[in-house]
Amino acid sequence: DTGVSQNPRHKITKRGQNVTFRCDPISEHNRLYWYRQTLGQGPEFLTYFQNEAQLEKSRLLSDRFSAERPKGSFSTLEIQRTEQGDSAMYLCASSLGQAKVYEQYFGPGTRLTVT
Amino acid sequence: AQRVTQPEKLLSVFKGAPVELKCNYSYSGSPELFWYVQYSRQRLQLLLRHISRESIKGFTADLNKGETSFHLKKPFAQEEDSAMYYCALIPGSGNTGKLIFGQGTTLQVKP
Numbered sequence: 001d002t003g004v005s006q007n008p009r010h011k012i013t014k015r016g017q018n019v020t021f022r023c024d025p026i027s028e029h030n031r032l033y034w035y036r037q038t039l040g041q042g043p044e045f046l047t048y049f050q051n052e053a054q055l056e057k058s059r060l061l062s063d064r065f066s067a068e069r070p071k072g073s074f075s076t077l078e079i080q081r082t083e084q085g086d087s088a089m090y091l092c093a094s095s096l097g098q099a100k101v102y103e104q105y106f107g108p109g110t111r112l113t114v115t
Numbered sequence: 116a117q118r119v120t121q122p123e124k125l126l127s128v129f130k131g132a133p134v135e136l137k138c139n140y141s142y143s144g145s146p147e148l149f150w151y152v153q154y155s156r157q158r159l160q161l162l163l164r165h166i167s168r169e170s171i172k173g174f175t176a177d178l179n180k181g182e183t184s185f186h187l188k189k190p191f192a193q194e195e196d197s198a199m200y201y202c203a204l205i206p207g208s209g210n211t212g213k214l215i216f217g218q219g220t221t222l223q224v225k226p
Contacts, residue, residue: 003158004158031212033212033213033214035214040124040218041218041219042119042201042203042216042217042218042219043159043201043214043216044216045213045214045215048211048212048213055211056211056213091159093159095212098210101205101210101211101212102147102149102161102164102205102212102214103161103164104161104212104214105158105160106158106159106160107158108158
């Protein structure tokens with residue numbers, strides 16, 4: 001499968017714990033996006049990278065959230081001191097270059113449940 | 116504020132009937148508008164883009180700047196069209212690729 005992959009697919013954690021998710025984009029894609037989706041809502045933009053540079057962060061991304069893309073390939077999203085309100089589906093997407101940023105290829109998502 | 120509104124959570128039609136999924140947007144500039152679709156057990160994927168003016172799987176969408184709408188239409192629905200549909204916009208020149216999604220509409224096509 002050469003599509004976007006995300007791991008883990010499901011994560012259950014207790015409030016206050018830290019969690020980290022990984023996203024592997026399509027190999028030639030230099031843009032990588034993170035979105036969060038709660039039940040009954042569309043995905044909400046969190047942040048995006050152009051290669052290894054993080055170019056924009058949403059106000060939704062509190063100080064407890066950090067994302068990296070160290071070598072311009074895979075990306076990680078870490079949530080520290082999780083809260084119940086962090087329970088959601090976390091989606092990663094990638095796209096090819098600046099001319100095709102609108103054609104984003106989504107991963108299957110990581111479903112986080114905070115108990 | 117940038118916002119996309121899809122007023123219907125669920126649209127249920129019979130096979131062969133016309134379909135119109137409504138989308139309204141709020142944006143002061145000229146956004147780029149898209150429809151994304153998620154079929155059962157599949158990933159979210161791009162269906163069409165307003166600039167391309169294409170018909171994809173029989174679906175078309177026309178941007179109406181006066182009414183700030185981008186409704187998705189198909190003259191004859193098929194059962195395989197059953198899916199969740201999201202309207203989305205990219206603000207500004209579109210360089211960021213930052214998609215702003217609506218809440219989504221589930222289309223159910225009954226046999």
